[in-house]
Amino acid sequence: MNNSDLNVENKHSRLVASKRLLLEAKNISHEFDYTLFNNITLNIHEKESIAIIGVSGTGKSTLLNILCSLLKPKSGELIYKNRSLYDLKEKELLKVRREDFGIIFQAHYLFRGFNANENLKIAELLSSNKQDDNLLKDLKIDHVMNQGVGELSGGQQQRLSIARVITKKPKIIFADEPTGNLDKETAAEVMKTMFSYIEDNDAALVLVTHEEDLAKQCDKVYKLINNELVEL
Ligand SMILES: Nc1ncnc2c1ncn2[C@@H]1O[C@H](COP(=O)(O)OP(=O)(O)O)[C@@H](O)[C@H]1O
Ligand SMILES: [Mg+2]
Numbered sequence: 001m002n003n004s005d006l007n008v009e010n011k012h013s014r015l016v017a018s019k020r021l022l023l024e025a026k027n028i029s030h031e032f033d034y035t036l037f038n039n040i041t042l043n044i045h046e047k048e049s050i051a052i053i054g055v056s057g058t059g060k061s062t063l064l065n066i067l068c069s070l071l072k073p074k075s076g077e078l079i080y081k082n083r084s085l086y087d088l089k090e091k092e093l094l095k096v097r098r099e100d101f102g103i104i105f106q107a108h109y110l111f112r113g114f115n116a117n118e119n120l121k122i123a124e125l126l127s128s129n130k131q132d133d134n135l136l137k138d139l140k141i142d143h144v145m146n147q148g149v150g151e152l153s154g155g156q157q158q159r160l161s162i163a164r165v166i167t168k169k170p171k172i173i174f175a176d177e178p179t180g181n182l183d184k185e186t187a188a189e190v191m192k193t194m195f196s197y198i199e200d201n202d203a204a205l206v207l208v209t210h211e212e213d214l215a216k217q218c219d220k221v222y223k224l225i226n227n228e229l230v231e232l
Helices: 003-018 060-067 090-099 116-127 133-138 154-167 184-200
Strands: 021-031 035-045 049-053 075-080 101-104 172-176 204-208 220-225 228-231
Touching (some): 035 060, 049 060, 060 075, 060 204, 154 184, 172 184
Parallel strands (some): 101 172
């Protein structure tokens, strides 16, 4: 090995050392009535944002549900902080999901009988983290916090569900089309909020979207196509 090889290797190990591996998906395959994807392998590091794109029906939401452990694939392994999640006891898995994974669904699952502020308080209670007033300002929902969920626009509900997830300070945010109901400008603000959250908290973001412009803002972009996940 010559000196320049050594330099490359040192640089590589520094890079790996500074960005801890959080989640590894290994050889994930899944099907419903037909095969959705085969042998998907994906690594997610601290401070990293990755986007998964693909046309409707290719299995993006299904893959996200698998990556966040809500759905068990037909085959494959999911390793979080060096532990195989499928080997964990139900209680340990619930703890990882509750404390470390923040999931933003396409449907928001807000509690409709409560106002916006009460919906956020629930995240505070469950995680014993204090809500951040700047977060509400960044997401431009600070002025609607006393309104009922039903009185909020679709976009405001979407941002409230994002605030609720960020308030619990997850290690990985899994987001399924989180800006689907938003105009371009608001979508950009929301993405900025999520990117600064992962940077400031050594967290990571897995974003599912059909919008290539949004995807390109992430560190890595993958496309689900022909039953495979291809890095672009
Ligand atoms: N729980 C389920 N049972 C049966 N089929 C499903 C289920 N969830 C998704 N599918 C099917 O899998 C395919 C991929 O769905 P989905 O993951 O939602 O794709 P995307 O998010 O890329 O639009 C679709 O054909 C959908 O009907
Ligand atoms: Mg989907």
